[in-house]
Amino acid sequence: MNTKDRESLYKLFRDMADVLGTSRMTEIALESFIQAIRALKCPREAILPLFNELSECIKNSRPRVVPLIHLLEEFEDEMRFTRGDVDLESIRADAVETLQEKLDGFRERLNRLTEVGAQYVQDGDVILVHSASGVVIKILLNAKEKLQRNFKAVVLKQDFAKTRQLIQAIAQAGIPHEVVPEYDLIHHLPQATKLFIGALAVTPDLNVVASAGTANIVSLCHLGKIPVYLFVNSLKFSHQSAQEQHIHRKEEKETRDGLTYNLTTFSHSLVALQLIDHVITGKGEIKTTAADGGSRDLTR
Amino acid sequence: MEGIWFPVVVFLAVYVAITFEWINKAVAALLGVMVLLVFHVVDEHTAVGLIDFETIMLLFGMMGIVAVLRKSGFFTILSVWIAERTEGSPLRILVLFSIVTAVTSAFLDNVTTVLIIVPIVIELTAGMGLDPKLFVISQAVVSNIGGTATLIGDPPNIIIGSKVGLTFNQFPLYLAAPVILCTAAMIFYYWFTHRELFRPIDTNLTKLFSVQLLLEKIRFEFLSLKIDRVFLAKGLGCLVLAIGLFVTQTITKLSPGVVALTVAMILFVITRVDVEHMLQEIEWSTLLFFIGLFILVGVLEKQGAIEWIARNVFLRVGDNPYVMVLVVLWVSGIVSGFLDNIPFTITMIPIVQIMQATTPVPHNILWWALSLGACFGGNLTMIGASANIVATGMSRKLGYEITFLEFFRSSAVITLITLMICSVYLILLLWVTL
Numbered sequence: 001m002n003t004k005d006r007e008s009l010y011k012l013f014r015d016m017a018d019v020l021g022t023s024r025m026t027e028i029a030l031e032s033f034i035q036a037i038r039a040l041k042c043p044r045e046a047i048l049p050l051f052n053e054l055s056e057c058i059k060n061s062r063p064r065v066v067p068l069i070h071l072l073e074e075f076e077d078e079m080r081f082t083r084g085d086v087d088l089e090s091i092r093a094d095a096v097e098t099l100q101e102k103l104d105g106f107r108e109r110l111n112r113l114t115e116v117g118a119q120y121v122q123d124g125d126v127i128l129v130h131s132a133s134g135v136v137i138k139i140l141l142n143a144k145e146k147l148q149r150n151f152k153a154v155v156l157k158q159d160f161a162k163t164r165q166l167i168q169a170i171a172q173a174g175i176p177h178e179v180v181p182e183y184d185l186i187h188h189l190p191q192a193t194k195l196f197i198g199a200l201a202v203t204p205d206l207n208v209v210a211s212a213g214t215a216n217i218v219s220l221c222h223l224g225k226i227p228v229y230l231f232v233n234s235l236k237f238s239h240q241s242a243q244e245q246h247i248h249r250k251e252e253k254e255t256r257d258g259l260t261y262n263l264t265t266f267s268h269s270l271v272a273l274q275l276i277d278h279v280i281t282g283k284g285e286i287k288t289t290a291a292d293g294g295s296r297d298l299t300r
Numbered sequence: 301m302e303g304i305w306f307p308v309v310v311f312l313a314v315y316v317a318i319t320f321e322w323i324n325k326a327v328a329a330l331l332g333v334m335v336l337l338v339f340h341v342v343d344e345h346t347a348v349g350l351i352d353f354e355t356i357m358l359l360f361g362m363m364g365i366v367a368v369l370r371k372s373g374f375f376t377i378l379s380v381w382i383a384e385r386t387e388g389s390p391l392r393i394l395v396l397f398s399i400v401t402a403v404t405s406a407f408l409d410n411v412t413t414v415l416i417i418v419p420i421v422i423e424l425t426a427g428m429g430l431d432p433k434l435f436v437i438s439q440a441v442v443s444n445i446g447g448t449a450t451l452i453g454d455p456p457n458i459i460i461g462s463k464v465g466l467t468f469n470q471f472p473l474y475l476a477a478p479v480i481l482c483t484a485a486m487i488f489y490y491w492f493t494h495r496e497l498f499r500p501i502d503t504n505l506t507k508l509f510s511v512q513l514l515l516e517k518i519r520f521e522f523l524s525l526k527i528d529r530v531f532l533a534k535g536l537g538c539l540v541l542a543i544g545l546f547v548t549q550t551i552t553k554l555s556p557g558v559v560a561l562t563v564a565m566i567l568f569v570i571t572r573v574d575v576e577h578m579l580q581e582i583e584w585s586t587l588l589f590f591i592g593l594f595i596l597v598g599v600l601e602k603q604g605a606i607e608w609i610a611r612n613v614f615l616r617v618g619d620n621p622y623v624m625v626l627v628v629l630w631v632s633g634i635v636s637g638f639l640d641n642i643p644f645t646i647t648m649i650p651i652v653q654i655m656q657a658t659t660p661v662p663h664n665i666l667w668w669a670l671s672l673g674a675c676f677g678g679n680l681t682m683i684g685a686s687a688n689i690v691a692t693g694m695s696r697k698l699g700y701e702i703t704f705l706e707f708f709r710s711s712a713v714i715t716l717i718t719l720m721i722c723s724v725y726l727i728l729l730l731w732v733t734l
Contacts, residue, residue: 005429009510012427016517032512039387041502050505057506 010062014248014267017065018162018211021134022200023110023233026067029058030103037095044088062246063209063268066201067235071102109233110135112282117196117231118142120280121149125193128221129166130156130182131211133198135231137169140196144175153177154188158213182213189224196229197276199236200245206273207242215269218276227277234281242270304603310335311596311605319639326585329592329643342599350598351591354557355462359587361560362452365539366412367581368567372532375416376522378404383424383518388511390430391498394438395487397421401439402446402483406453406472407543410443410687417443418694420522426700427514428507430497433695433702437710438490440691441679442483445718447687448675449479451556452546456636456645456674459590460667461556463649468546468556474668478725482676482718489714531571538567593646601650610654619659621734625669625726628652632673633719637680645674662733665726672722679715682707 016025033054042050055076059069078098079091086094113135121127121143129136143149153170157163157179170177180188195217201209208214208230221228238245248267253260273279279286314332318325336342342350369375382400386392397417404413417439425432447453451461451471460466491498501507542563546556554562568575600606617627628648635644652666678685682692682704688711692702 002429005507005510008427008429009506009513012510012513012517016513016520020520028513028516029509032509032516035512036505036508039502039508040505042505046503054506054509 006057009057010248013061013065014063017200018159019132019165021132021137021198022065022067022236023106023198024134026065026071026106027103027110029065029068030071030099030106034096034099034103037092037099040092042088044091047088047091060246062248063200064238064240064245066209066238066245067106067233070235071106075099075102106235109235109282110138113231113233113280114138114142116282116284117229117280118147118149120194120229120278121147121151122193123150125149125151126154126191127151128154128156128185128188128192128195128217128226130163130195130197130213130217131158132162132165133196133211133231135198135233136196137166139231140170140175141173144173151175154192155179156182156185156217158182162211182217185217185220186224189220189226192221192224192226194227194229195221196231197271199230199232200268201236201238202230202232202273202279203238203240203242203245205241208271208273208276209238209242209245209247209268210271212266212269215271218271222275228275229278229280230276231280234283304600304605304608306339307336307341307596307599307603308605310341311600314592314596315639315643318643324585325640326588326592329589329596333592333595336596336599342595342602346602347595347598350602351594352459352463354555355459355594356587356590357557357561358452358458358462359455359590360582361542361557361562361564362409363582363587364564364578365535365542365560365567366409367578368564368571368573369408369535369539370412370416370581371573371578372528372535374532374535375404375412377532379416379420380519380522383420384515386424388424388428388501388508388514390425390428391491391500393421393424393435394490394498397435398438398442398483398487401442402449402479405443405446405687406449406479407539408452410447410454410685411690413443414439414687414691415694418691419698420518422695422698422700423518423521424514426698427517428501428511432700433706434490434494434497434710436691436695436700436702437707438486440685440688441711441714442486443687443691444675444678444685445479445482445486448671449476452560454675455586455642457671458556459642459645460649460671464653464664464667466664466667467549469549470664471671474663474729475671478672478722481721481725485717485721486714489717490710534571535567538563538570541566590642590646593643597643597646597650600647606647606650607654610651614651614655615658621659621661621665621730622727624655624659624661625665625730626723628655628666629669629673629722629726630719632670633677633715634680636674636677637684637715641674641678641685645670648674661730663729665730665733668729669722669726672726673719676715676718676722679711679718680708681711 016028055072058072075098079095117139140153143151153175155163155167155177167179197210197214199208199210218228249264251262251264254263310332314328317323317328333347337344337347378400382396386396401413401417418436421435421439422432425435448457449472451457451468457471501511542559545552545554545559549556568578614627617623632648648670652670656666682688692707695702
């Protein structure tokens with residue numbers, strides 16, 4: 001795969017994670033993988049190199065899509081491409097079945113996390129939410145629809161594309177909400193009771209890779225003593241440090257009102273785990289102070 | 301000859317201003333009219349009488365119907381559906397989108413068609429790591445080809461149909477065949493000259509994976525607007541009604557202009573749209589441009605200038621119908637590539653009428669030559685047709701700038717091929733009928 005194609009794929013990952021959240025993107029990636037294997041036309045001996053190419057490409061994406069990488073590694077362990085006595089159609093059927101199992105398992109984990117997460121919403125809460133975290137959206141919907149909690153959401157809007165789905169979902173569910181610019185957060189801190197965030201990855205050096213802008217919001221909430229809740233399923237605990245997550249740095253020339261300048265942006269934020277008060281996984285809350293150990297346990 | 305020089309100079313000045321885009325084309329045309337009124341070349345009552353309201357009603361009505369359909373999300377649903385059917389095959393992207401663009405352009409406005417199709421084509425091809433430029437150019441080209449098939453597909457046809465009194469059914473009857481042939485030729489030409497680009501991807505697992513992801517992204521991005529099914533059904537119902545009435549024009553005796561405007565008004569009422577908002581969607585500058593040109597050309601006609609051009613330029617080619625048809629086709633084709641085909645068609649209509657009166661050519665073949673030339677000629681350059689300007693503008697906005705030369709390199713040969721196909725078709729048609 002040439003660099004251009006590789007860059008196109010990584011950009012696609014980033015765009016989708018931005019608007020749909022990492023969990024939903026992981027689901028779509030697994031579905032796409034199944035479709036791609038079904039449509040593939042190649043000789044038996046070509047399947048292993050083709051798979052290796054895709055696997056290598058996904059594992060080196062910028063940034064790393066940690067849950068997808070974990071699922072891919074599990075898939076690799078279970079598949080036996082190298083066995084000479086298996087024909088192409090059997091490999092195809094096996095691969096589709098294994099991937100479907102991974103997808104179902106991932107959805108189960110997500111459901112468990114959203115069920116656990118909904119219990120952290122209490123009547124009277126004013127919850128700050130930001131960016132398109134599929135998990136956080138589902139938690140809010142569960143809390144409203146299944147647990148009948150009465151709460152208000154304050155959506156911190158940055159780029160419209162990134163918050164569109166969030167606003168649409170909570171509006172459709174009838175959750176009382178207010179949309180405010182992210183930079184006005186300080187004015188909403190007095191009424192806020194909690195901040196809910198999702199993440200792309202939790203690293204062993206106690207950092208959280210989250211959507212762009214999260215670090216500022218978390219810092220401000222931390223200063224304002226607003227409890228920060230991070231919802232992550234165990235597949236998001238990475239083996240690699242924050243530096244190895246390949247957060248994408250983009251530098252581009254921008255011209256506005258006749259003024260041209262170089263704008264540098266990063267695809268994701270890095271948040272110190274110590275600023276997060278509650279880390280919730282599908283198994284319940286793990287102590288922040290023990291997050292290092294916890295993350296290591298879960299990663300294993 | 302003496303009295304005609306002033307309106308001729310005014311007309312040429314307007315043409316130059318439009319061609320070099322010195323001022324807005326509607327303003328240029330109306331300013332020309334005002335100069336003629338101020339200098340008493342024509343009085344205001346005569347000027348108003350020169351406007352072809354049949355054409356204006358048809359354009360206004362179709363713009364209204366398209367505005368409501370655009371709001372209904374119909375085009376987006378259609379484009380996403382096609383994107384899914386392509387399964388990421390570059391050749392299928394070219395073929396399916398070209399067919400959809402051609403068919404949609406035949407019944408609706410070309411500019412609206414490319415406005416909806418081009419962003420999805422760019423998203424799909426760029427996301428696959430392909431260069432979207434050729435795909436964008438192909439959609440502009442095919443929208444001009446497809447629009448030629450019907451009376452309502454392209455402004456030159458609307459003008460010819462209304463001014464000459466041709467029926468809706470006559471257009472597809474005589475023009476569908478060359479349009480289909482030229483669409484097929486365009487697809488073949490682009491495939492043949494860019495075979496590497498259209499290589500199938502089903503042997504590449506990573507590309508297949510990327511395409512599936514991409515289609516999901518397109519579904520999310522373009523279908524996230526809330527679709528009101530009742531609104532959509534009313535919009536499509538009215539479009540079908542309008543086409544039905546166009547087709548049965550000889551029975552109902554309703555002119556296309558009356559049909560389009562009536563259906564548009566019915567649509568405004570039954571969908572309860574914000575009429576003020578819908579009226580903002582109408583391209584008033586295009587309508588005013590038409591009005592101005594009708595008056596300018598009408599004055600030239602009254603003063604005898606058109607007859608002079610016809611007799612001293614076009615009738616010089618002799619009275620051989622084959623030569624006359626080819627001259628109209630190729631002159632229209634080449635001139636429309638560089639000048640706006642709307643004023644050109646309005647100018648050519650009285651000329652062709654004189655040619656037809658001098659040497660009658662059966663089955664309106666001279667009109668079909670004008671239609672094919674004016675519509676297909678628009679493909680020659682980036683500025684030859686509104687759809688080209690809109691498609692390339694949209695492409696630039698999305699980060700893929702297409703230069704004048706790039707467009708010309710991809711469109712010139714196909715324009716010549718399509719004009720050659722049309723030449724053969726018209727010669728055969730004439731040979732059969734003579």
